[in-house]
Amino acid sequence: MASIAAAAVFALGLSACGGDDSTSTSGGGSTDSSGAVSGSVNLIGYSTPQEVYEEQLEPGFADSTGSDVDFANSFGASGDQSRAVEAGQPADLVHFAREPDMTRLVDAGIVDSDWADNEYDGILQNSVVTFLVRKGNPKGIETWDDLLRDDVSVITPNPFTSGGATWNIMAAYGQVIENGGTEDEALQFVHDMLENTAVQDASASDALETFTSGEGDVLLSYENEAVRAQNAGEDVDYVVPDDTILIQTPAAIPNDAQNPEAAQAFLDYLYSEEGQTIFAENGYRPVDTAVAEKFADDFPEPKGLFTIEDFGGWDTVQTDFFDAENGSVAAIEEDLGVSTGG
Numbered sequence: 001m002a003s004i005a006a007a008a009v010f011a012l013g014l015s016a017c018g019g020d021d022s023t024s025t026s027g028g029g030s031t032d033s034s035g036a037v038s039g040s041v042n043l044i045g046y047s048t049p050q051e052v053y054e055e056q057l058e059p060g061f062a063d064s065t066g067s068d069v070d071f072a073n074s075f076g077a078s079g080d081q082s083r084a085v086e087a088g089q090p091a092d093l094v095h096f097a098r099e100p101d102m103t104r105l106v107d108a109g110i111v112d113s114d115w116a117d118n119e120y121d122g123i124l125q126n127s128v129v130t131f132l133v134r135k136g137n138p139k140g141i142e143t144w145d146d147l148l149r150d151d152v153s154v155i156t157p158n159p160f161t162s163g164g165a166t167w168n169i170m171a172a173y174g175q176v177i178e179n180g181g182t183e184d185e186a187l188q189f190v191h192d193m194l195e196n197t198a199v200q201d202a203s204a205s206d207a208l209e210t211f212t213s214g215e216g217d218v219l220l221s222y223e224n225e226a227v228r229a230q231n232a233g234e235d236v237d238y239v240v241p242d243d244t245i246l247i248q249t250p251a252a253i254p255n256d257a258q259n260p261e262a263a264q265a266f267l268d269y270l271y272s273e274e275g276q277t278i279f280a281e282n283g284y285r286p287v288d289t290a291v292a293e294k295f296a297d298d299f300p301e302p303k304g305l306f307t308i309e310d311f312g313g314w315d316t317v318q319t320d321f322f323d324a325e326n327g328s329v330a331a332i333e334e335d336l337g338v339s340t341g342g
Helices: 050-065 078-086 099-107 144-148 163-178 183-195 204-212 223-231 260-271 273-281 289-294 313-320 328-335
Strands: 037-046 068-076 093-095 123-134 197-199 218-222 236-239 243-252 304-306
Touching: 037 050, 037 078, 037 260, 050 068, 050 260, 050 273, 068 078, 068 260, 078 093, 078 099, 078 163, 093 260, 099 243, 099 313, 123 163, 123 223, 123 273, 144 163, 144 183, 144 218, 163 183, 163 204, 163 218, 163 243, 163 304, 183 197, 183 328, 204 218, 204 223, 218 223, 223 236, 260 273, 273 289
Parallel strands: 037 068, 037 093, 243 304
Antiparallel strands: 093 243, 123 218, 123 236, 123 243
């Protein structure tokens, strides 16, 4: 069982939501002779990092750079956030839970196709899928097979609104494959797990709220969400299963950003040692090598860690699993009477 914040996977991670909204249209910014920037930045993000952005990263950016930037933040389910930007919501910086939500904006001409051309492949921070359980783990939930037990009730978000949920599904699917199972057996496991799921909320943060309010025995969750719940004093523990998936969250500056200078300065800060350290202290696996080494003891690599590339990458996974009309997971959800938005 894991004990604290958690997460930097070196070999795999370095080389790779409903929150509250407050949005606005922003005017252009300026840069003074010291290099400090000013203006307003519209940050559009997936739900889980809202607290660390608003309470630590944004104030830290102002303190360390002397910049005078106002942030107009919007946090929510990753897919919903991506679709909102596609529909015209102003955005100076976007940070999503998964690559397909960025690809949607690339296809719409809102984000450049070279958005991932940096030393971190466009990934801002990492995590892994974990099991969040009640304090003391009274049901003894340690393995994926425990999620299928009759006496265990699962909570996981809806994969057709939540980016985090798609990682959960691929972790559940992948652990079967990694242990020698067939694709049909892996899909059957996903079906049985979702059939054993009591609630599928719109976002990972909504699912966490559902779980901490008393619903369910285990929540499939980002590792950092488990850490956040513990740090908030919730009576929970979490388990990092031996076989799980590396979660990689992308960030980019849209082509039509109204304050690109301030957005770039803030993104540079997020990649800096200070920014990556703040992420790490809040349970996110840093992508910066030096920070990852510093937090190596906090973020051990699971023995059976795999990545989305093991299943053909997001282009293949999005089509084969999460296409709302023809994907295999859509078929499972429809069989269970859960909305896919298709």
